[in-house]
Amino acid sequence: LKKRYKDHARQATPVVQAAVLGAGIMGGGIAFTSARRGTPVRMKDISVAQLELGMTEAAKQLARQVKSGRLSQPKANSVLGSITPQLDDTGFDAVDFVVEAVVENLQVKHKVLAALEDAVAPGTVIASNTSSLRIDDIGAPLKRPEDFVGMHFFNPVPVMALVEVIRGERTSNHAVSTAVGYAVAMGKTPIVVKDCPGFLVNRILTPYINAFSQLVADGADFEQVDKAMEAFGWPMGPAYLQDVVGMDTGVHVIDVIGAGYPQRMPAVERNAVKLLASRQLYGQKSGAGFYAYAADAGGRLR
Ligand code: 3HC
Numbered sequence: 001l002k003k004r005y006k007d008h009a010r011q012a013t014p015v016v017q018a019a020v021l022g023a024g025i026m027g028g029g030i031a032f033t034s035a036r037r038g039t040p041v042r043m044k045d046i047s048v049a050q051l052e053l054g055m056t057e058a059a060k061q062l063a064r065q066v067k068s069g070r071l072s073q074p075k076a077n078s079v080l081g082s083i084t085p086q087l088d089d090t091g092f093d094a095v096d097f098v099v100e101a102v103v104e105n106l107q108v109k110h111k112v113l114a115a116l117e118d119a120v121a122p123g124t125v126i127a128s129n130t131s132s133l134r135i136d137d138i139g140a141p142l143k144r145p146e147d148f149v150g151m152h153f154f155n156p157v158p159v160m161a162l163v164e165v166i167r168g169e170r171t172s173n174h175a176v177s178t179a180v181g182y183a184v185a186m187g188k189t190p191i192v193v194k195d196c197p198g199f200l201v202n203r204i205l206t207p208y209i210n211a212f213s214q215l216v217a218d219g220a221d222f223e224q225v226d227k228a229m230e231a232f233g234w235p236m237g238p239a240y241l242q243d244v245v246g247m248d249t250g251v252h253v254i255d256v257i258g259a260g261y262p263q264r265m266p267a268v269e270r271n272a273v274k275l276l277a278s279r280q281l282y283g284q285k286s287g288a289g290f291y292a293y294a295a296d297a298g299g300r301l302r
Pocket of ligand 1: 061131153155156157159160202235236241249253
């Protein structure tokens with residue numbers, strides 16, 4: 001581990017074999033990043049189609065890197081081969097670290113994590129990639145809460161440097177340090193934060209997105225707002241950012257932060273993010289959100 005993480009290095013278990021639950025945008029991105037940085041990973045999902053999407057996206061990223069000369073073809077093949085897509089828990093008893101990246105629903109997470117706890121060996125660290133739910137709430141039914149930690153990645157996972165590592169009340173130093181070590185091994189910049197709704201980034205980002213929605217409700221043109229914020233220096237304006245994050249995730253985070261800090265998050269009437277979600281316009285993942293996306297562009301062009 002780098003010098004600044006040396007205190008964690010003493011307590012961390014090096015992650016030799018990892019697993020990810022969920023092959024969606026976040027789970028697939030985490031699995032790809034882990035493999036690309038040298039940690040083999042099992043990627044489990046309940047849907048074959050979702051597993052195929054996750055593998056196709058990983059293959060596309062690798063092909064781009066081979067084309068630009070950053071990676072040899074044999075190395076790309078070995079990276080892809082170090083991601084094992086699967087529908088069951090095969091090999092989970094031998095992994096050091098699992099990242100849960102399933103749907104943001106407390107009941108679903110409870111169910112999935114209880115089964116996962118039985119499938120892995122004691123001491124295996126289990127992390128949730130929740131965007132805003134409290135780690136203590138997600139981990140409430142666990143038998144070994146000391147092995148449970150939050151690990152919040154940002155979208156797109158392969159390029160976003162920051163990872164929030166969330167320490168729950170019962171999380172052990174070992175689990176925190178192992179998450180920090182795994183994040184560093186993935187080339188990320190981890191920060192350890194306290195457990196609260198939205199952690200650090202979404203407590204800042206969500207009021208911004210709500211302020212944007214208020215502007216739109218007041219009559220502003222979302223494209224003009226995007227252009228203004230991009231000229232201001234942000235890498236993408238709020239509408240495009242929300243399309244990348246996904247309207248479903250956006251609504252979830254708005255609701256969690258709104259419930260957690262009602263005095264600081266006035267409700268927005270005719271909230272653009274919620275309106276689009278109610279029409280199944282989820283952003284890049286569904287082909288349209290604020291903007292429409294070309295199907296053959298991998299959802300990456302507005
Ligand atoms: N997947 C993988 N790689 C991607 C990508 C994607 N979806 N989109 C872009 N990239 C890569 C490109 O391949 C390129 O890599 P290279 O230089 O090695 O070839 C690099 O990123 C730059 O891409 P572009 O030149 O096409 O585009 P930009 O210069 O606009 O950069 C961006 C793209 C890095 C995504 C930049 O726009 C950005 O930083 N946007 C902000 C994203 C952000 O704020 N994310 C956080 C969302 S909040 C969240 O996730 C939390 C949740 O809880 C809500």
